[in-house]
Amino acid sequence: MAPILNGDVDIVIPTIRSLDFLENWRSFFEPYHLIIIQDGDPTKVIKVPQGFDYELYNRDDINRILGPKASCISFKDGACRCFGFLVSKKKFIYTIDDDCFVAKDPSGKDIDALAQHLDNLTKPSTPYFFNTLYDPYREGADFVRGYPFSLREGVPTAVSHGLWLNIPDYDAPTQLVKPRERNTRYVDAVMTIPKGTLYPMCAMNLAFNRELVGPAMYFGIMGDGQPLGRYDDMWAGWCSKVVCDHLGYGVKTGLPYLWHSKASNPFVNLKKEFKGLFWQEEMIPFFQSVVLPKECTNAQQCYLELAKMVKEKLGPIDPYFHKFAAAMVTWIEAWEEFNAPAKAKIDSVKSA
Numbered sequence: 032m033a034p035i036l037n038g039d040v041d042i043v044i045p046t047i048r049s050l051d052f053l054e055n056w057r058s059f060f061e062p063y064h065l066i067i068i069q070d071g072d073p074t075k076v077i078k079v080p081q082g083f084d085y086e087l088y089n090r091d092d093i094n095r096i097l098g099p100k101a102s103c104i105s106f107k108d109g110a111c112r113c114f115g116f117l118v119s120k121k122k123f124i125y126t127i128d129d130d131c132f133v134a135k136d137p138s139g140k141d142i143d144a145l146a147q148h149l150d151n152l153t154k155p156s157t158p159y160f161f162n163t164l165y166d167p168y169r170e171g172a173d174f175v176r177g178y179p180f181s182l183r184e185g186v187p188t189a190v191s192h193g194l195w196l197n198i199p200d201y202d203a204p205t206q207l208v209k210p211r212e213r214n215t216r217y218v219d220a221v222m223t224i225p226k227g228t229l230y231p232m233c234a235m236n237l238a239f240n241r242e243l244v245g246p247a248m249y250f251g252i253m254g255d256g257q258p259l260g261r262y263d264d265m266w267a268g269w270c271s272k273v274v275c276d277h278l279g280y281g282v283k284t285g286l287p288y289l290w291h292s293k294a295s296n297p298f299v300n301l302k303k304e305f306k307g308l309f310w311q312e313e314m315i316p317f318f319q320s321v322v323l324p325k326e327c328t329n330a331q332q333c334y335l336e337l338a339k340m341v342k343e344k345l346g347p348i349d350p351y352f353h354k355f356a357a358a359m360v361t362w363i364e365a366w367e368e369f370n371a372p373a374k375a376k377i378d379s380v381k382s383a
């Protein structure tokens with residue numbers, strides 16, 4: 032793949048707090064364009080540190096730009112970040128939370144997380160056969176004996192999922208029983224998540240190829256007025272993984288690390304996550320059973336088919352999933368409006 036230029040990347044940041052953390056990233060982020068999604072009170076002024084090239088959207092902007100379609104963008108939840116994915120025109124997205132800082136590798140060197148993500152995204156993935164020496168395209172590694180030569184070309188990588196030192200991304204029950212647990216383990220590896228395997232995608236340190244999988248990176252209707260929260264990235268991770276598996280794209284996890292500085296309130300988190308803790312026992316078998324039609328040849332078409340399946344298969348769990356399926360269609364309508372001129376198969380879903 033051609034080398035990535037600064038102009039090929041947007042950094043999307045959801046914030047309901049402050050952007051002071053950007054000072055810590057200045058040497059790595061200043062050459063790139065930022066898309067800041069200001070959640071919460073739109074009258075609050077969020078200061079962007081001097082010298083960054085950015086566009087900032089608050090709730091009033093989202094409502095003005097999307098009109099009635101704004102109903103598919105969450106309010107009072109980090110899920111609002113997907114508005115930035117929608118309005119971006121770039122090939123690559125990196126999204127990061129505002130309480131994440133530059134981590135150091137075991138040698139004490141600052142980790143340029145964005146550079147590692149872009150390296151992950153420009154090298155192939157190996158979803159069809161696991162390489163036990165991890166990333167075979169990395170300097171100093173290769174495919175091990177017995178690895179089929181017919182599979183060594185790999186497939187395009189659509190998602191790069193990074194990790195976090197210090198505060199781990201635990202669910203509320205785990206946070207409650209292990210309040211002082213910190214992740215101090217730096218694992219020097221990047222792995223492809225095998226085809227057919229789902230994973231808990233965390234959006235704290237996440238990059239993806241917007242052209243390959245952008246339409247499937249919808250973070251759902253969470254937060255204010257919704258029965259669920261903190262399953263925004265999980266939902267997007269399950270949807271994007273089944274879409275990548277169907278389209279023959281790869282998903283990687285591992286390096287880079289960043290430093291997650293603060294734990295969110297576990298009691299608030301428990302309230303947000305509560306229904307998800309048991310609904311996920313039905314959502315995950317649903318995603319594991321998804322078979323997308325071969326006629327679906329891009330992420331938009333796959334996503335509209337998924338929306339139909341969500342309505343049919345998860346709708347019986349709770350009326351929320353009917354709303355969710357409708358929001359998935361609205362998201363694709365908005366995506367088409369802002370991106371692909373070609374009309375997706377929206378009519379067929381609408382008539383379903």
Ligand SMILES: O=c1ccn([C@@H]2O[C@H](COP(=O)(O)OP(=O)(O)O[C@H]3OC[C@H](O)[C@H](O)[C@H]3O)[C@@H](O)[C@H]2O)c(=O)[nH]1
Nearest residue numbers: 045046047048070107108109128129130234235264295
């Ligand atoms: O109402 C809100 C709450 C938060 N944000 C922004 O979202 C980012 C994550 O917020 P926070 O660091 O408080 O949550 P964590 O529990 O650490 O994050 C995990 O869970 C929520 C997300 O899925 C996140 O990706 C996970 O890592 C941060 O930038 C907040 O400012 C918001 O916009 N609106």
Ligand SMILES: [Mn+2]
Nearest residue numbers: 128130293295
């Ligand atoms: Mn956090």
